[in-house]
Amino acid sequence: MPQTTLAIVTGHTRGLGAALADALLSRDAEILAISRKRNAALAARYPGRLHEAELDLADxxxxxxxxxxxxxxxxxxxADRVLLVNNAGMLAPVGPLADQDAGAVARAVSxxxxxxxxxxxxxAAASAQAxxxxxxxxxxxxARNAYPGWSIYCATKAxxxxHAxxxxxxxxxGLRICSVAPGVVDTxxxxxxxxxxxxxxxxRERFDTLKREGQLATPEQSASKLVDFLLSDAFGSSPTADIRELG
Known part of the structure; x- marks a missing residue:
């Protein structure tokens, strides 16, 4: 009997999150996706297998x-196999400490x-029987290297x-957990x-160069590698990983 895979994915409406949801759905997973908006294109492509909850994760x-x-x-x-992919995230506020708006800091941390x-x-509580x-x-x-102007983003990813x-x-x-860096993705x-x-x-000029020289991975490329890893026996053997360092 085939294994039933159910996945919860946050931030599935664009970029890496949309590509992750698509990659999982294409491998016969059923998804409960959480975002501020729905992804009509994805829902049309996978009728009956994409369930969406409209939530602002800052609230x-x-x-x-x-x-x-x-x-x-x-x-x-x-389900036999259940997955949670905490993908939703935000970069702002960017800038020196004194320029950071308190409300923007609170939203990013949320x-x-x-x-x-x-x-x-x-x-973890809901999946105890899986x-x-x-x-x-x-x-x-x-999360692993400090960048000027990114104190909030660095701290929250760290x-x-x-946590992992x-x-x-x-x-x-039996729960496996890993905090995975996806590489530099064109989102x-x-x-x-x-x-x-x-x-x-x-x-910033370092990132301008990556774009100009075509060194950014596409969301689909990164999502495929991430899902391969997520579904592999190796997932969870270490609590942190970088997708660029995996074989």
Missing amino acids: LSALGAWLSDGALGRFLAR VNVAAPLMLAAAF PDRRVAHISSGA ALDH RAVALDDNR DMQAEIRGTALERFPL
């Missing part, structure tokens, strides 16, 4: 209410840290890495980086 009260309603448990109740950690905890359960945080090289390290030490009844976030003033992000 932690709304996310908490949705989780309390038991949506995850109802979706995950009938989307990049609080929401993934809330979802991971709820997923024989194969996996959590993937989509991290960044910025939080995901350290600590969770891996717990008795999680709207890259366009945002290249549109940032040099005084706010002094290393």
